[in-house]
Amino acid sequence: MAKKSAQKSEKKNQVRRAMNRAAKSKVRTAIKKFEDAVRSGDKKNAEVLMAESFKLLDSSVNKGVMHRNTVDRKKSRMAHAFNKLA
Template sequence: MPNVKSAKKRVRQTAKRRLRNKSYKTRVKNSVKKVLAAIEAKEEKEVVNELLSSAFSVIDKAAKKGVIHRNNADRKKSKLTKRVKEYLGEEA
């Protein structure tokens, strides 16, 4: 355990931020899983596009907060878009 007052504060801040980051990362993973599950279940085009839109929103928010890197967010969105286009039979 830290002895210095500023180090103790840093431990508290880190713990709080770790929990916040964990919740954002979990939201990102769950939103991606929902899109992929909809593709597996052969859902309607509108449903898949709605889930994709909400996943983009969640991913962008996580990147904005600094939970994930901007390039990581772009890569996730690109991979999701590619999967959705393949499912819908559009040109990738």
């Protein structure tokens, strides 16, 4: 049987994994909504959704869920897509 500390570590890992998956899911959903707004040409809605996505992306960096460079790349691509809407 595993040591008590190993069991505690496994439990903590499971909790963290669930939290990380939830945070990433929120980010992916927000980005998909933004992309749908861009595809439909709705600039006003896209701007609101972009701000919401940026907020979620930045919070995922602060929580240690995603790497800063990954988030910067995603934000850059979203801004580029938004600017092409004009």
